[in-house]
Amino acid sequence: xxxxxxxxxxxxxxxxxxxxxxxxxxxxxxxxxxxxxxxxxxxxxxxxxxxxxxxxxxxxxxxxxxxxxxxxxxxxxxxxxxxxxxxxxxxxxxxxxxxxxxxxxxxxxxxxxxxxxxxxxxxxxxxxxxxxxxxxxxxxxxxxxxxxxxxxxxxxxxxxxxxxxxxxxxxxxx
Numbered sequence: 001x002x003x004x005x006x007x008x009x010x011x012x013x014x015x016x017x018x019x020x021x022x023x024x025x026x027x028x029x030x031x032x033x034x035x036x037x038x039x040x041x042x043x044x045x046x047x048x049x050x051x052x053x054x055x056x057x058x059x060x061x062x063x064x065x066x067x068x069x070x071x072x073x074x075x076x077x078x079x080x081x082x083x084x085x086x087x088x089x090x091x092x093x094x095x096x097x098x099x100x101x102x103x104x105x106x107x108x109x110x111x112x113x114x115x116x117x118x119x120x121x122x123x124x125x126x127x128x129x130x131x132x133x134x135x136x137x138x139x140x141x142x143x144x145x146x147x148x149x150x151x152x153x154x155x156x157x158x159x160x161x162x163x164x165x166x167x168x169x170x171x172x173x174x
C-alpha cells in the first residue's frame with residue numbers, strides 16, 4: 001500500500017510540476033532490482049555488469065530535448081546494516097569515483113540531508129559538476145543498506161529545474 005501511495009504522490013507531483021512543459025513521464029524498472037524511477041522517455045538503454053565485489057551494477061541512459069539522463073544503480077551483494085553517516089560516506093566515495101570516471105573538472109560540493117519518499121532510511125546527497133567540455137551536470141545520489149543509485153542530468157546548458165528535480169527525486173527503492 002505504501003508503494004502505491006508513493007507512486008501516486010510522484011505522479012501527482014509530476015503532473016503539477018511539469019504540466020506546463022507537457023513532458024511525458026514514464027515509470028521504469030531498473031533491471032531486475034525492484035527499484036524504479038521516473039524518466040522523461042520510455043527508451044532507457046540498460047547495461048548490467050558486476051563490480052569487483054560481485055555487486056550488480058545497472059547503468060541506464062536516455063536523452064530528452066538537449067539533455068542526457070543517466071542512472072547508475074548498484075545492488076549490494078549483502079545488506080550492510082550501517083548507520084546514516086557511514087552510508088553517506090560510501091555514497092560520497094562512489095560519487096568521487098564517478099567524478100574521476102566522467103572527467104569532472106569542478107564540483108560545487110556535496111549537499112546533505114535529502115530524504116526519500118519510498119524509503120525513510122535512505123540518505124540522499126546532491127552536487128553540481130562541470131566537465132572538461134564545459135557541460136553542466138546535476139547529480140543526486142541515494143543509498144540505503146541494500147542499494148546505491150546515482151541520478152544524473154547533464155547538458156551544455158543548465159537543465160530546467162522542474163524536470164530535473166522530478167528526475168533526481170524520482171528514484172524509488174523496492
